[in-house]
Amino acid sequence: MTQILLATVLGTLFALGTFLVLRRDVVRVVWGIAIIGQSANLYLVTMGGLSGGAPIASHGAHGFAEQPTDPLVQALVLTAIVIGFGTTAFALVLTYRVYEEHGTIDTYKLGGEGS
Amino acid sequence: MAPDGVALVTAVFLPFLAAPFVVPATRLLGERVAYPCGIVAAACFGLVASQFGAEGVVAFEWIPSLGVALRLYVDGLSLLVAFLASGVGVLVFVYSAGYLHGEGEQPRYYASLLVFMGSMLGLVLAADLITLFVFWELTSLSSFSLIGYYQRESDSQYGARKAMLVTVAGGLFLLVGFVVLYAVSGEALAEPTYALVTADGGGLLDNADAVRETLRDEGLLIPVLGLLAVGAGAKSAQVPLHVWLPNAMEAPTPVSAFLHSATMVKAGVYLVGRFRPLLGSPEWEALFVTLGLATMTVTAILAVAASDIKELLAYSTASHLGLIVAGFGFQSALGAETGSLHLLNHAMFKAALFLVAGIVAHEAGTRAIDDLGGLRHDLPITAGVTVVAALGMAGVPPFNGFYSKEFLFEAAVAFAEGAGGLAWLVPAVAVFGSVFTFLYSIRFLMLFFGDRPEGLGDVHRPPLSMLAPAGLLGVVALLLGLVPQVAVDLLIGRVFEGVSSTPGGGAAHRVATAGVAVPEAVPGVEAAAAEGEGFTVGLPTKLSPAVAMSAVTILAGLAAYPFYGRLRDGIRSVLAVGPTTVDWWYDNGVEGVETLGRRTIDVVQTGMVRTYATWAVGTFAALTLAGYLAAGIGFPAISGVGPGVTRPIVLVLLLAVVAGFAVDTSPSHVAGVLTLSILGFMIAIFYILMDAPDLALTQLLIETLVLVIFLLVLDQLPAFYGEIDRWIAVRDVAVSAVVGLTVFLTVAVSTAQTPDPDLPTYLADTAPVPETHGSIILEYGGGGNVVNVILVDFRAFDTLGEISVIAMAAISVLTLLGRRTVGGSE
Numbered sequence: 034m035t036q037i038l039l040a041t042v043l044g045t046l047f048a049l050g051t052f053l054v055l056r057r058d059v060v061r062v063v064w065g066i067a068i069i070g071q072s073a074n075l076y077l078v079t080m081g082g083l084s085g086g087a088p089i090a091s092h093g094a095h096g097f098a099e100q101p102t103d104p105l106v107q108a109l110v111l112t113a114i115v116i117g118f119g120t121t122a123f124a125l126v127l128t129y130r131v132y133e134e135h136g137t138i139d140t141y142k143l144g145g146e147g148s
Numbered sequence: 149m150a151p152d153g154v155a156l157v158t159a160v161f162l163p164f165l166a167a168p169f170v171v172p173a174t175r176l177l178g179e180r181v182a183y184p185c186g187i188v189a190a191a192c193f194g195l196v197a198s199q200f201g202a203e204g205v206v207a208f209e210w211i212p213s214l215g216v217a218l219r220l221y222v223d224g225l226s227l228l229v230a231f232l233a234s235g236v237g238v239l240v241f242v243y244s245a246g247y248l249h250g251e252g253e254q255p256r257y258y259a260s261l262l263v264f265m266g267s268m269l270g271l272v273l274a275a276d277l278i279t280l281f282v283f284w285e286l287t288s289l290s291s292f293s294l295i296g297y298y299q300r301e302s303d304s305q306y307g308a309r310k311a312m313l314v315t316v317a318g319g320l321f322l323l324v325g326f327v328v329l330y331a332v333s334g335e336a337l338a339e340p341t342y343a344l345v346t347a348d349g350g351g352l353l354d355n356a357d358a359v360r361e362t363l364r365d366e367g368l369l370i371p372v373l374g375l376l377a378v379g380a381g382a383k384s385a386q387v388p389l390h391v392w393l394p395n396a397m398e399a400p401t402p403v404s405a406f407l408h409s410a411t412m413v414k415a416g417v418y419l420v421g422r423f424r425p426l427l428g429s430p431e432w433e434a435l436f437v438t439l440g441l442a443t444m445t446v447t448a449i450l451a452v453a454a455s456d457i458k459e460l461l462a463y464s465t466a467s468h469l470g471l472i473v474a475g476f477g478f479q480s481a482l483g484a485e486t487g488s489l490h491l492l493n494h495a496m497f498k499a500a501l502f503l504v505a506g507i508v509a510h511e512a513g514t515r516a517i518d519d520l521g522g523l524r525h526d527l528p529i530t531a532g533v534t535v536v537a538a539l540g541m542a543g544v545p546p547f548n549g550f551y552s553k554e555f556l557f558e559a560a561v562a563f564a565e566g567a568g569g570l571a572w573l574v575p576a577v578a579v580f581g582s583v584f585t586f587l588y589s590i591r592f593l594m595l596f597f598g599d600r601p602e603g604l605g606d607v608h609r610p611p612l613s614m615l616a617p618a619g620l621l622g623v624v625a626l627l628l629g630l631v632p633q634v635a636v637d638l639l640i641g642r643v644f645e646g647v648s649s650t651p652g653g654g655a656a657h658r659v660a661t662a663g664v665a666v667p668e669a670v671p672g673v674e675a676a677a678a679e680g681e682g683f684t685v686g687l688p689t690k691l692s693p694a695v696a697m698s699a700v701t702i703l704a705g706l707a708a709y710p711f712y713g714r715l716r717d718g719i720r721s722v723l724a725v726g727p728t729t730v731d732w733w734y735d736n737g738v739e740g741v742e743t744l745g746r747r748t749i750d751v752v753q754t755g756m757v758r759t760y761a762t763w764a765v766g767t768f769a770a771l772t773l774a775g776y777l778a779a780g781i782g783f784p785a786i787s788g789v790g791p792g793v794t795r796p797i798v799l800v801l802l803l804a805v806v807a808g809f810a811v812d813t814s815p816s817h818v819a820g821v822l823t824l825s826i827l828g829f830m831i832a833i834f835y836i837l838m839d840a841p842d843l844a845l846t847q848l849l850i851e852t853l854v855l856v857i858f859l860l861v862l863d864q865l866p867a868f869y870g871e872i873d874r875w876i877a878v879r880d881v882a883v884s885a886v887v888g889l890t891v892f893l894t895v896a897v898s899t900a901q902t903p904d905p906d907l908p909t910y911l912a913d914t915a916p917v918p919e920t921h922g923s924i925i926l927e928y929g930g931g932g933n934v935v936n937v938i939l940v941d942f943r944a945f946d947t948l949g950e951i952s953v954i955a956m957a958a959i960s961v962l963t964l965l966g967r968r969t970v971g972g973s974e
Contacts, residue, residue, distance in 0.1 A: 035793045036784070040895040042801045048888030049808040054761045055880040058868055060817055062757060064824055067854070068808060071831055076895060078838060087839040088934040104934035107840045108943065111935065112950045114843065118850045119957035125861045130964045138868050144755035 039079055046072040059131060059138040063124045070117040074110045081106035151199050151222040153206035156273060159195035159234070160220070163188060163266030167259040174255045179245065185258045186241035189265060193234035196269070200227065203642075205275050205345045214278075221275030221345045224642025225488070229418050231639075232495045233268040233411045237261075239499070239617035240406040246613035247402050247506055257297055261406070264290035268411050272418055275351065277326040277342040284322065284383075287412050288315040294407060295399040307395035310734065314392040318382020322419075325375030328368055329359070336362035344422070356426045369427070373435055376423060384416025385466040386473060387443040391734050393466050397458040401506030404458060409465050409498040414491065417472045421487055421647040424476050433479045437563070437574060440474025443467065445581035450730065451588040452712070453719040456515045457505045457595065460588055461498065464541065467585060468494045474578075475556055480566075481648060482559035485683050488643035490552035492635060496628060497537040497549060500621035501592065504534050507610045507618065508595065514604075517591070522600035526607035529615060531596040533622030540625050542589035543582060544702060548628035551685050553582060553701075557694035579697050579704075586705030591712060632685045644683060762883055769890040776893065783893070784900035797837050804830035817867060821858040825851060842935045 046068060053065025081103030088104035132138050166188045174181045199222050208218040241261070248254055267286035274280035288311075296308030326342070329352060334340030336358040343351040352359050363369040380386070385393040396408050407413070420436060444467050451463035472494065475486030507530050508523065509515045524531040540547035560575035628635055636644075688695045708715065723729055752763075807827035814820035828851035835844035929937030939947050 036896050036899045038793060038798065038801065039899060040892045042805055043895045044888040044890075044892030045805050046808050047891040048884040049812050051761075051765055051887040052812055052880055052884040054765075055758045055883065057758075059757075060862070060865065060868075061820070062761075064811055064820060067824065068811065068827065071828065072891075075831060075834065076891075078835065078840060078843065079895075079899065087841050089841070089932055101934065102839050104938060107843055107935045108938040110840075111842055111846055111939065112946060114846050114850055115950055116953050118854060119954045121854055122857055123957045123960055125857060126961045126964050129861050129864055132865055138865060140757045144757070 043072055043076050046075070057140050059128045059140060059143075062140070063121065063128060066124065067117070067121050070113070070120075074113050074117070077106050077110050077113070149202045150204045151202040151206055151220070153208070153220070155195045155198050156206060156220045156222065157208070157218075159192045159230070160266055160270045160273060162192055162195075163262040163269070167262040167266075170259040170262065171255045174258075179249060179254060181254065181258060182241050182245035182248075185262060186238050188262060189234055189237035189241055192265065192269060193231070193238060196227065196230045196234055205347055205351075207275075207343075207347065210279070215340065216278045216342055217276055218279055219275035219343055219345070220273040222273065223646040224639060224644070225418065225421055225646035226272045228488075228492060228639055228643050229272040229411070229414055230269055232414065232492075233265055233272065236406055236410040236495065236499050236621075237265045239503075239620060240402045242613050243405070243503055243506070243617045244400070244402045246611040247400060247510060249611075251400075253297070253299075256293070257400070260290045260293040261403070264294065264407065264412070268415070271415055275344045275346075277329065277344065277352075280344075281319065281323050281326060284379075284415065285316060285319050287407075287415060288312060288319060288383075291315070291396070291407050291412055294403045295396050297400055297403070298398065301398070303395075304398040307392075307398040311392040311396045313738070314382050314389055314734075318379045318389065321375045321382070322379025325372050325379065328372050328375070329363075332362050332366060332368060332372075333359060335366075344426075353426055360427060360429065363427075364429075369429065370431055373427060373431055376419065376427070377435055377439060380416035380419045380473075381439060382416070383419070384413050384469045384473065385443075385447075386416070386439050386470060387446045387466075388733070390443065390447055390463075390466040391730055394454075394459050394462040394730070397456075397462050401458070401502060401509060404461070405499045405502030405506065408462065409502050410495040413465060413469055414495065417469055417476065417487070417491065420473055420476045421491075421643075424484070424647045428479055430479075433477055433563075436477025437474050438477075440470045440472070440477050441574065441577045441581065443470030444474060445470075445577055445584070448581050448584035448588065449719055450723075452584055452591070453716050453723060454588070455517055457508060457517055457520070457592065458502075458515055460517065460592060461501055461505055464585070464588060465494075465498055467581070468498065468541075470581075471552070471556055475552075475559065476647060478559040478563055480559055480562050481644075481683070482555055482562055484644050484648040485685075486552055486555035486559050488640050488647060489555060489632070489636070489685065490549075491643065492640060493540065493548040493552050493625075493628060496621055496625040497540040497547075500533055500537040500618055500625055501541065503614070503618035503621065504530055504537070507614055510614070511608045511610055512604060517595070519601055519603055520595045521598045521604070522596070523607065524596040525600075527596070527610070529619060530610065533618050534593060534596055536622045536626045536629070538589045538593040540629060541592075542586045542702075542705070543698065544586075545698075546629050546687060548625050548632065550629070550698070551632050554688070554694050554698060555685075557697040558692070561693045561697075575693075575697065579701055582697075582701040583704045583708065586701055587708060587712060587715070590705065590709055636683060636685050641683065758880075765887050766883065769886050772890050772894065776897070781897055784896055794837070797834065800830050800834050800837065804834070817862045817865070818859075821855065821862060824858075825855045828854065840935075842933070 050065045050068035050072060053061045053068065056062060056065070086101050088101035088107065128138060131143065135143060137143065166185070170181060170185065173184060177184070202222050203224075205219055205221045207220075210216050210218045241258070244257070244261075248257065264287060267283045267290060270283035271280060271287060274283055292308050292312040295311050296304050298304040330340050330342055333352055337350060337352075337355055341350060341352065344353045345351040346354065349355075360369070363372060377386075378389075382389045393408060393413070397404050399407070424432070447463045447466035447470065451460050451467060454460035454463060468490065472487045472490050475483050475488075475490060477483060478486070505515070507527065508520065511527065512520060512523065514520065536547060540549040543549045543553035556578055557575065560578045564571040564575050727733070804827050807823050807830060810823035811820050811827065814823055828847065832844050832847035832851060835841075835847055929941045931937045
């Protein structure tokens with residue numbers, strides 16, 4: 034059941050993100066990219082296994098209290114979250130600049146159709 | 149005598165070093181900058197000459213990890229072409245001073261010419277395939293710049309682009325051939341090598357037999373031959389890649405004389421000569437004899453149809469290059485003699501003729517053949533040079549071209565005697581092509597004889613700087629014709645050795661592998677001398693088949709000359725329309741590619757984000773699903789309730805999905821941002837529940853920041869919602885559903901697999917035990933948080949990259965916000 038639940042949740046989130054990316058409104062496109070990025074992170078973390086303690090060894094006890102989860106995926110995803118933030122912020126400011134330059138955030142008009 | 153490395157490297161790189169100084173020198177000297185450039189060329193000539201008599205290789209490290217070195221090799225062949233490149237270079241610089249008088253953009257011209265000369269020297273001296281390739285393409289590049297000297301004229305642009313496309317594309321074939329040779333050398337020799345020759349005999353040419361046999365065993369001999377033939381054929385204008393050479397004549401005439409007669413086009417035949425000992429075989433003979441003779445005949449016929457003196461010379465150049473290629477193609481000693489001798493002969497008479505053409509065009513103001521005639525009264529010295537050079541080109545004794553053409557006839561007859569049957573076509577075609585050569589040579593000569601046409605205006609005397617180089621070349625051509633044995637003894641004999649035997653002095657394989665023994669009884673007087681000792685050349689003293697062939701050529705030419713006009717019109721009418729037009733294939737090919745490109749852009753680049761996104765995600769989904777289908781992966785069996793899913797996790801995930809739907813259906817930007825934030829925070833809580841405290845912290849921080857930034861930006865944006873068209877919505881839902889389904893399958897399939905047990909076991913087994921691997925995280929890393937230790941110690945460069953991305957994003961944001969006032973286009 035775990036797999037089905039995870040697969041359904043991730044599939045739905047990806048579908049919702051894709052739908053947003055296909056919208057006319059540039060802001061919604063940015064949201065779509067953000068949702069897809071978040072979902073991908075989620076997927077990576079679940080690949081490390083759902084059970085296990087935090088991968089933190091205490092100095093005093095010399096070791097983990099219980100078997101830790103995979104720290105490698107967490108390190109990867111941490112980097113990914115930060116970079117995702119960078120791209121989202123950049124995309125937003127780009128949107129703002131596009132509005133300043135063209136006076137619209139409608140991708141149809143920006144793409145030349147109906148302009 | 150071993151070659152001097154310093155002298156060779158200086159000769160190659162001096163022109164490159166001098167090129168940047170042309171611009172400041174022009175400011176100082178004006179048009180007289182041609183002379184210092186000529187001095188550079190003369191210095192190169194001197195440095196090359198100082199290596200006269202040397203033979204061997206010098207190597208400098210370049211990219212040792214890839215086995216690429218700057219290896220320079222001196223033997224007869226490389227010396228000859230290096231002499232041509234630097235010697236004709238001197239004359240061309242001097243000539244340009246007169247020819248380009250009053251033209252603009254001279255610094256670019258002289259700098260390109262210097263770069264070209266250096267590239268050519270590097271090309272012929274290179275003993276490393278990669279070095280050779282680099283210089284090979286450099287000659288194409290500098291040639292592009294020189295052909296396009298008259299930048300604003302569409303003919304120049306067309307010619308330059310055409311030359312570039314054909315020769316550079318050919319060079320890429322060559323590169324593939326070189327890489328195949330490299331791969332094969334790994335099997336034939338101890339280790340793979342790009343070196344043609346090395347000091348310790350480990351190069352490709354040193355082990356020619358072994359490499360050739362390995363190639364044959366692998367079935368790669370014919371592919372490699374084909375690749376080299378395309379590369380060399382593109383450079384040396386062999387049929388059907390000859391089409392660029394006539395258009396290259398848009399270049400200033402000294403460039404045509406230098407690049408497109410004496411040097412650059414010689415690069416292709418040089419390559420054929422250089423690889424002859426390595427790849428010489430019956431296949432080689434069949435390929436290059438066919439290629440050479442076809443080129444020689446076809447382009448000679450095209451030359452007869454030419455209406456412009458430079459066009460005539462261009463086709464004639466291709467024709468003579470075909471002769472050299474055919475010569476190098478024959479596996480008999482006579483073939484090597486043909487190629488080596490004609491390499492020098494052609495450079496001399498053709499460079500002289502180009503310089504003559506330049507003088508005629510410059511002084512008479514036209515290059516149209518029909519408008520010119522009787523120029524001997526106006527240009528007596530030039531006429532003298534033309535007599536020597538044109539008769540040499542025609543192959544009339546005792547002028548220089550006669551001897552190499554005799555060798556070609558002898559080689560063709562020997563080949564035919566050995567192979568029999570259809571091979572007798574070879575001498576027949578050689579004679580047929582030579583008749584046309586004779587015809588157009590005489591036509592060029594007749595520019596100076598006969599009557600002056602009415603329309604020809606005043607013809608001025610050429611300046612000394614233009615006359616002297618042409619005269620010098622004419623004198624050399626004359627001497628080559630009168631005492632050819634001197635040239636053979638000095639240099640050509642060694643060229644002959646270079647193209648017929650391997651550098652180690654190894655026995656030449658040519659006769660044996662060709663299966664065509666040169667009969668001792670070939671009645672030709674100039675039978676091959678003993679191997680490795682050059683050969684003899686001279687006027688024939690008794691009747692042989694070759695002499696008869698020469699006689700037939702000249703008599704047939706003389707008989708046909710009165711019908712030159714009708715012949716020319718006939719050829720032109722054949723060439724007038726359709727696929728037989730010279731440029732038909734090239735023009736339609738290039739135009740087709742351009743049209744295809746424009747149409748593809750119209751379809752692919754709509755300027756609509758949604759089109760790109762649809763294609764991108766659609767391709768991603770299709771490829772993934774196709775991959776599952778191909779691999780036969782089905783939906784995994786699900787058994788029982790998996791581990792680790794607690795009620796809070798289910799709840800959090802469901803909330804995240806609900807938030808996602810709320811984002812998609814949000815009526816306003818603010819509502820969307822807030823629900824997006826809910827999604828983000830749910831994911832943060834999920835991380836907490838997953839025992840990933842670092843991720844949760846980061847996610848919380850970032851979500852907060854993103855919310856703030858979104859709200860700040862949204863304040864400045866209009867409330868545009870974009871009403872949804874019903875059909876577009878249906879389509880988008882379908883696309884999204886496909887993506888969702890793909891992800892669903894992927895997650896189900898991938899999480900059904902048990903992860904490699906090594907990694908968790910590694911941590912479980914080692915981390916709690918400090919005396920073994922536990923020390924890595926705790927003591928070496930100096931921290932208890934494994935994720936942190938990974939980020940700052942084990943993958944520190946990744947983190948550095950991450951920081952750089954953030955910094956770049958920040959700089960871009962600042963630029964986007966700040967440049968507005970500066971750029972100000974409102």
